[in-house]
Amino acid sequence: MTPSNWETYLVTQASISGDRSTLEVVSAAIEGGIDVVQLREKDTTARSRYELGRALRERTAAADVPLIVNDRIDLAMAIDADGVHLGQSDLPVAVARELLGEDAIVGCSAWRVDDARAAERDGADYLGTGAVYGTSSKDVDEAKDGIGPDGVAAVADAVSIPVIGIGGITPANAADVVDAGATGVAVISAITAADDPAAATQQLGKVVANV
Amino acid sequence: MTPSNWETYLVTQASISGDRSTLEVVSAAIEGGIDVVQLREKDTTARSRYELGRALRERTAAADVPLIVNDRIDLAMAIDADGVHLGQSDLPVAVARELLGEDAIVGCSAWRVDDARAAERDGADYLGTGAVYGTSSKDVDEAKDGIGPDGVAAVADAVSIPVIGIGGITPANAADVVDAGATGVAVISAITAADDPAAATQQLGKVVANV
Numbered sequence: 001m002t003p004s005n006w007e008t009y010l011v012t013q014a015s016i017s018g019d020r021s022t023l024e025v026v027s028a029a030i031e032g033g034i035d036v037v038q039l040r041e042k043d044t045t046a047r048s049r050y051e052l053g054r055a056l057r058e059r060t061a062a063a064d065v066p067l068i069v070n071d072r073i074d075l076a077m078a079i080d081a082d083g084v085h086l087g088q089s090d091l092p093v094a095v096a097r098e099l100l101g102e103d104a105i106v107g108c109s110a111w112r113v114d115d116a117r118a119a120e121r122d123g124a125d126y127l128g129t130g131a132v133y134g135t136s137s138k139d140v141d142e143a144k145d146g147i148g149p150d151g152v153a154a155v156a157d158a159v160s161i162p163v164i165g166i167g168g169i170t171p172a173n174a175a176d177v178v179d180a181g182a183t184g185v186a187v188i189s190a191i192t193a194a195d196d197p198a199a200a201t202q203q204l205g206k207v208v209a210n211v
Numbered sequence: 212m213t214p215s216n217w218e219t220y221l222v223t224q225a226s227i228s229g230d231r232s233t234l235e236v237v238s239a240a241i242e243g244g245i246d247v248v249q250l251r252e253k254d255t256t257a258r259s260r261y262e263l264g265r266a267l268r269e270r271t272a273a274a275d276v277p278l279i280v281n282d283r284i285d286l287a288m289a290i291d292a293d294g295v296h297l298g299q300s301d302l303p304v305a306v307a308r309e310l311l312g313e314d315a316i317v318g319c320s321a322w323r324v325d326d327a328r329a330a331e332r333d334g335a336d337y338l339g340t341g342a343v344y345g346t347s348s349k350d351v352d353e354a355k356d357g358i359g360p361d362g363v364a365a366v367a368d369a370v371s372i373p374v375i376g377i378g379g380i381t382p383a384n385a386a387d388v389v390d391a392g393a394t395g396v397a398v399i400s401a402i403t404a405a406d407d408p409a410a411a412t413q414q415l416g417k418v419v420a421n422v
Contacts, residue, residue: 045300046282071257073285078306089256095289 001066003105003126003162006035007178007208008201009186011070011166012056014041016193023055025192030063032201034191035184038085040070053079068107073099083107085128088115093122111147113158120159128186129155131167132177149180156181171203178211212246212277214316214337214373218389218419219412220397222249222281222377223267227404234266236403241274243412245402246395249296251281264290279318284310294318296339299326304333322358324369331370339397340366342378343388360391367392382414389422 010029014022026037037060039053053069057079060067068085069076073096076084083105084096096106108119109128116127133146146168147154156163162183169177169185177185185208194200221240225233237248248271250264264280268290271278279294280287284307287295294316295307307317319330320339327338344357357379358365367374373394380388380396388396396419405411 046302047300050302050306072283074283074288074302074306074310077285077310078302089258091257091261091285091289095261095285099285099288 001035001064003036003107003164004183006126006162006164007184008034008205009036009038009164009166009184010034010191010201011038011040011186011188013188013192015043016189018193020197022052023059025197026056027059028197029191029201030059030065032191032198033205034065034201035205036066036068038068038070038186039075039081042070046072046075049075050078053081057081066105068105076100076104083125085109093119093124097123107164111151111155113154116155116159116163120161124161126162126164126183127155127159128166129163129182130165130169130186132165133168133173149176152177152182153180171200171207174204174207175211178208184208212275214247214318214375215394217246217337217373217375218395219245219416220247220249220375220377220395221245221402221412222251222397222399224399224403225252226254227400229404231408233263234270236408237267238270239408240402240412241270241276243402243409244416245276245412246416247277247279249279249281249397250286250292253281257283257286260286261289264292268292277316279316287311287315294336296320304330304335308334318375322362322366324365327366327370327374331372335372337373337375337394338366338370339377340374340393341376341380341397343376344379344384360387363388363393364391382411382418385415385418386422389419395419 012022017025066082068083069081070085071090085107087109105125107126108124110116110119111129131146152165164184164186165177165182166186170190174185191197191200223233228236277293279296280292281296282301296318298320316336318337319335321327321330322340363376375395375397376388376393377397381401385396402408402411
């Protein structure tokens with residue numbers, strides 16, 4: 001499963017998972033057919049992410065689901081993740097490529113066309129583009145007001161690597177994002193805060209697959 | 212210059228350097244004879260630290276002064292630093308050793324005797340121990356109220372690796388810290404916020420050398 005096949009992408013965030021642990025949410029998402037998982041958890045220490053990351057690596061590897069680490073290349077190396085996802089304020093894509101090697105997956109957040117082209121030029125394997133819609137999660141790399149499907153289309157037209165839409169995406173609006181040119185959609189709350197994360201993942205996967 | 216020879220250790224913090232850049236403060240400290248520099252700058256992005264780190268690497272390498280990176284092993288690798296300094300909430304010492312290799316310098320913050328022994332056992336090359344005195348800088352790994360020279364002595368007696376005292380240290384109290392068993396002293400404000408950082412570094416070095 002490489003980025004060109006990623007239709008559903010879960011970004012972890014324990015703070016909105018209620019009584020469930022991140023490992024439980026990820027397990028449910030795997031059950032529902034998630035294509036890739038990103039360990040983010042920005043509000044915890046590196047040590048906590050390392051401990052969680054080792055557990056997620058074991059679970060995702062058993063299911064043959066790629067695991068990507070947000071921001072920290074060292075953490076990705078430490079837990080033998082499949083790659084990293086870098087924001088515009090993180091270490092450069094070229095540094096990640098050099099440290100992780102050719103086989104690693106390096107993603108980059110980019111919603112401005114210039115940033116998207118630069119990331120592709122620097123060797124990114126895919127882009128995370130958004131926020132597509134208004135979103136409750138905070139990320140300095142995301143457009144604040146939502147770029148909409150048109151914004152996704154602008155980026156997708158400008159690069160030849162896969163574009164994953166992120167930000168405020170639900171089963172109700174995911175089709176528009178893929179219609180606009182996204183390969184797939186990344187979500188936090190649509191899975192993490194769902195009553196039934198496995199069912200929510202499955203539903204999201206169906207919507208994207210049917211576009 | 213290895214940790215067993217470190218008498219003066221500067222930890223960078225741009226927020227208290229006034230009109231001077233961190234590069235200027237580090238240059239002045241080098242002029243004053245600093246033995247080692249740690250890039251910390253916790254309040255900036257990884258990208259900013261990477262850009263600053265490249266400049267600091269060039270400057271420190273030219274002066275043959277070791278450069279240590281706080282927390283981020285990947286950043287240390289990216290800028291070819293001499294090593295990392297890890298807190299109790301950062302990635303484990305053993306992970307740093309594995310990623311950086313035997314020749315890298317791996318330091319660890321520890322003020323509890325048990326933590327100090329564990330860090331030594333895991334392969335740390337030196338300890339940062341404190342806060343020795345009350346300190347204005349915030350660090351979750353530091354004892355809040357100051358462990359005093361007695362606390363430094365307890366750690367220094369428990370391990371055979373060098374112990375660097377940190378937290379509230381000035382030329383006026385540095386001798387007590389070294390008397391207690393520290394190899395050297397780490398400071399932020401005593402150099403960074405000094406009227407003349409080069410002179411402050413030199414003064415601190417004289418105090419420690421004369422113990």
